[in-house]
Amino acid sequence: MRIEQDIKLDFKDVLIRPKRSTLTSRSEVDISRDFVFLHSQRKYRGIPIIAANMDTTGTFDMARALAGHQLSVALHKYYSEDELLDYFSGLTTPAVSFYSMGITAPDYEKFQRVKEGAGAAIEYVCVDVANGYTKAFVGFIHKLRTAYPDITLMAGNVVTGEMTEELILDGVDIVKVGIGPGSVCTTRRMSGVGYPQLSAIIECADAAHGLHGLICADGGCTSPGDLAKAFGAGADFVMLGGMLAGHDECGSEVVEQNGVLKMRFYGMSSREAMEKYAGGVAEYRAAEGKDILLDYRGPVENTVQEILGGVRSACTYVGARKLKELSKRTTFIRVTQQLNEIFGPQ
Numbered sequence: 374m375r376i377e378q379d380i381k382l383d384f385k386d387v388l389i390r391p392k393r394s395t396l397t398s399r400s401e402v403d404i405s406r407d408f409v410f411l412h413s414q415r416k417y418r419g420i421p422i423i424a425a426n427m428d429t430t431g432t433f434d435m436a437r438a439l440a441g442h443q444l445s446v447a448l449h450k451y452y453s454e455d456e457l458l459d460y461f462s463g464l465t466t467p468a469v470s471f472y473s474m475g476i477t478a479p480d481y482e483k484f485q486r487v488k489e490g491a492g493a494a495i496e497y498v499c500v501d502v503a504n505g506y507t508k509a510f511v512g513f514i515h516k517l518r519t520a521y522p523d524i525t526l527m528a529g530n531v532v533t534g535e536m537t538e539e540l541i542l543d544g545v546d547i548v549k550v551g552i553g554p555g556s557v558c559t560t561r562r563m564s565g566v567g568y569p570q571l572s573a574i575i576e577c578a579d580a581a582h583g584l585h586g587l588i589c590a591d592g593g594c595t596s597p598g599d600l601a602k603a604f605g606a607g608a609d610f611v612m613l614g615g616m617l618a619g620h621d622e623c624g625s626e627v628v629e630q631n632g633v634l635k636m637r638f639y640g641m642s643s644r645e646a647m648e649k650y651a652g653g654v655a656e657y658r659a660a661e662g663k664d665i666l667l668d669y670r671g672p673v674e675n676t677v678q679e680i681l682g683g684v685r686s687a688c689t690y691v692g693a694r695k696l697k698e699l700s701k702r703t704t705f706i707r708v709t710q711q712l713n714e715i716f717g718p719q
Contacts, residue, residue, distance in 0.1 A: 380572075381568065381569040381572040382569050382571045382572050382705075382707070383554070383569040383570055383571050383572075383593065384570060384571055384593055384594070384595075384598075384599045384602050384603070385709070386569075386571065386707060386708060386709045387571060387602065387705040387706060387707055387708060388705070388706050388708055389601065389602065389605055389687060389690065389691060389703055389704070389705060389706075390691075390704040390705070390706050391690045391691060392690070392691045392692050392702060392704070393692060394689060394690070394691065394692030395692065396688075396689045396692060396694065398689075399682065399685040399686055399688075399689055400685075401689075401694060402685040402688040402689060402693070402694060402695070402696075403694065403695045403696065404420055404681060404684050404685055404688070404695075404696040405418060405419055405420050405443060405696070406418070406419070406420070406421045406609070406696055406697060408421075408587065408609070410525045410546040410547070410587070411541065411546055411584075411585050411586050411587075412518065412522070412525075412526065412544050412545070412546050413496075413522075413523055413524055413525040413526070413546055415496060415523075415525050417469070417525075418443075419443040419444070419445060419469060420442060420443045420444050420681065420696075421445075421609060421610040421611065421696075422444045422445070422600070422610070422611050422612075422613060422680070423444070423445045423446065423447055423469075423471070423589065423610055423611070423612045423613070424436075424439060424444070424445070424446040424447065424612075424613060424614075424617050425447060425591070425612050425613060425614035425617075426447035426448060426449050426450065426471065426473040426499055426501055427449055427614050427618075428449040428451055428624075428625075429618055429623045429624070429625040429636075429637070429638050430446075430449075430613070430614050430617045430618055430623055431446055431447050431448045431449040431473065432446075432448070432449070432622060432623060432624045433448070433452075433456075433460050434621070434622040434623075434624060435617065435620075435622040435623065435673065436448065436460075436468060436470050437468075437622075438622045438672070438673050438674070438677075439468070439673070439677065440468030442677050442681065444677065445468065445469035445470065445471065445497075445610075446468075446469075446470050446471070447470075447471040447473050447499045447501075447527070447612065448460075448470055448471060448472060448473055449473060450473040450474055450475060450480070450501070454483060454486055454487055454490075457472070457487045457491070458487060458490045458491055461487070461491035461494040461495055462490075462491055462494060464494055469496075469497055470497065471497040471498060471499040471527060472484065472487070472488075472495050472497065472498050472499070473498075473499040473500075473501055474498065474499070474500055474501070475500075475501065475502060476500065476502055476509060476510055476513040481513075481516075481517075484498075488521070495524070496523075496524060496525055497524070497525045497527070498517070498521075498524045498525070498526055498527070499527045499528070499549070500513065500514065500517065500526065500527070500528040500529075501528075501529070501530075501549070502529075502530070503530065503552075503560065504530075504552075505528070505529045505530050505531040505536065505540070505549075506531065506536060510528075511539065511540070511543060514526070514528055514540065514543050514544055514545060515543055515544065517544075518543070518544030518545075519544075525546050525547070526544060526545050526546050526547070527545070527546065527547035527548075527549055527589060527610075528540060528545045528547075528548065528549060529548055529549025529550060529551070529589070529591065530549045530550065530551050530552055530591055531548060531549075531550060531552075531577070532550060532551065532552050532567070532568035532573040532577065533568070533573075533576065533577070534576045534577055534579060534580030535580070537550070537577040537580040537581050537586070537588065538580045538581075538583075538584060541580075541581055541584045541586035542584065545586070546586065546587060547586070547587045547588065547589050547609070547610060548577060548581055548586060548587070548588045548589070549588075549589045549591045549612070550570075550573050550574055550577045550588050550589065550590055550591060550608075551570055551573065551590060551591035551592040551593065551612075552566060552567050552568055552573075553566065553567035553568075553592075554567070554570040554592035554593030555591075555592035555593065555614055555615070557614070557615065557638060557664070558592065570590065570592065570593035570603075571602060571603075571606055571705075574588070574590045574603055574606040574607060574608050575606045575607055578606065578607025578608060578609070578700075579607065581609075582607070587609040587610065588607070588608055588609055588610070589608065589609065589610035589611065589612050590603040590606075590608035590610070590611045590612065591612040592612070592614070594611060594613055594616060595615065595616065596616075596683070597679060597680045597682070597683020597684060597686075597687075598683060598687065600613075600680060600683065600684055601683060601684050601686075601687030601688075601699070602705075604684065604687075604696060604699050604700065605687070605691075605699050605700055605702075605703030605705070606700065606703070606705075607700050613680075614638075615638065615667075616676065616680065617673060617676065618636065618638040618667055619636045619638065619667035619668060619669060619670040620636075620670050620671065620672060620673040620676065621671060621672050621673070622672070622673050623636060623638075625637045625638065627669055628666065630666060633668065633669075634668070634669035635666035635667060635668060635669060636666070636667050636668075636669050636670075637664065637666060637667075638664075638666070638667050684696070687699065688702075691703060
């Protein structure tokens with residue numbers, strides 16, 4: 374057993390310090406990014422925000438709605454083969470839609486069949502597991518990269534620099550960063566495992582960029598300012614769940630509670646999700662997600678405008694004309710302190 378004494382921070386622990394700027398309007402800020410992915414060598418241009426691969430946000434309708442704003446979606450993995458083939462075969466826009474999958478044999482076999490049918494329409498793949506530190510996960514990444522060298526591969530989740538480096542060297546283009554920060558994730562409470570998200574982004578981005586790889590900050594953003602902090606900390610992409618939930622495009626259940634319309638939102642490791650897709654919680658595990666009701670929010674359009682406006686505003690406060698400049702112009706101010714700094718040694 375050992376204890377790390379270094380300070381680790383979450384979004385709530387910092388603010389971004391303003392700096393002199395020559396910008397006169399948010400409209401002058403370009404929040405799109407251009408990337409050439411390390412392994413696939415495919416080119417990307419868009420606004421690097423991705424709807425999470427949850428069945429209440431990673432939907433076909435969400436993908437179509439976000440495409441007009443140059444945002445992306447990681448489709449949830451519970452669509453049928455026919456549904457996926459119809460979707461990818463019918464794509465008429467350059468929108469980025471990630472095919473999401475786990476690492477089981479059935480997951481791989483399903484992907485093979487859909488990829489064979491959809492062909493070049495599937496360019497982006499998200500391999501999503503709760504624990505990206507297992508030998509099985511790394512072995513699967515090797516297998517997938519060897520079989521499909523041209524796909525752009527996003528995979529995770531991890532929270533440390535050394536594992537980020539390993540995944541990039543093993544063939545991952547975008548490492549997904551985050552364990553436990555999501556609004557409907559209870560991993561930290563149930564297992565005691567996790568890592569403050571802002572520090573995870575800073576450390577993993579530093580490791581990834583040194584190898585010319587990229588990271589996606591997955592979880593923990595509850596406001597547009599949190600996205601600005603994630604990009605300022607070095608995230609190349611940001612994945613959103615709760616911030617995009619509760620909209621028409623989510624396809625989740627709408628219920629009325631005390632005269633107010635609500636929409637269901639739950640973690641993919643929650644009892645709700647496991648009962649829906651796996652017949653219940655297996656006897657050897659516990660649910661690590663929760664099921665909540667959010668206020669119904671109508672079309673996602675207004676929320677997207679709010680998110681993009683907040684990120685643009687952050688750029689104007691620090692003088693960043695382009696989103697790629699935000700991390701270079703960001704200085705974080707700590708607004709919380711550890712207990713021993715406030716009260717002395719306990």
